[in-house]
Amino acid sequence: MKVAIASDHGGMNIREEIKDLLNELGIEFDDFGCECDASVDYPDYAQPVAEKVASGEYDRGILVCGTGIGMSISANKVKGIRCALVHDLFSAKATREHNNSNVLAMGERVIGPGLAREIAKVWLETEYEGGRHERRIGKITEYEKRAK
Numbered sequence: 001m002k003v004a005i006a007s008d009h010g011g012m013n014i015r016e017e018i019k020d021l022l023n024e025l026g027i028e029f030d031d032f033g034c035e036c037d038a039s040v041d042y043p044d045y046a047q048p049v050a051e052k053v054a055s056g057e058y059d060r061g062i063l064v065c066g067t068g069i070g071m072s073i074s075a076n077k078v079k080g081i082r083c084a085l086v087h088d089l090f091s092a093k094a095t096r097e098h099n100n101s102n103v104l105a106m107g108e109r110v111i112g113p114g115l116a117r118e119i120a121k122v123w124l125e126t127e128y129e130g131g132r133h134e135r136r137i138g139k140i141t142e143y144e145k146r147a148k
Helices: 009-025 043-054 071-075 089-097 113-125 130-146
Strands: 001-005 028-031 060-065 082-086 103-107
Touching: 001 009, 001 043, 009 028, 009 060, 009 113, 028 060, 043 060, 043 071, 043 103, 060 071, 060 113, 071 103, 082 089, 082 130, 089 113, 103 113
Parallel strands: 001 028, 001 060, 060 103, 082 103
Antiparallel strands: none
């Protein structure tokens, strides 16, 4: 598995925690920033990560901002992306099993580093169930194909 990770200024601390986790799990990743404490625009980080995942260059993406909301909205504008905003372990597991999410968004101002690590670990280690969920994912994909 290869992961693209990024944050804006509001998610830098958790991004560093997730990078440590990825190293511990032996998961290859690339960090796409940001590298400053000054205010930056989350779409500038979310969209490149989402595009890299959608293209297949990376298997999954992880995005962190203050709430996770801006990152998830931005990432979900990219065709082929199913970005889930997650702040609990149940949702982390369910979004992989049922929705085959390929990007995870979290909010540093919403959860702490310990929970963020647990969420990312569960999300990274949970497989998509397919089966009955495949029809639903297919409907999303078909809509994206028709959308202008």
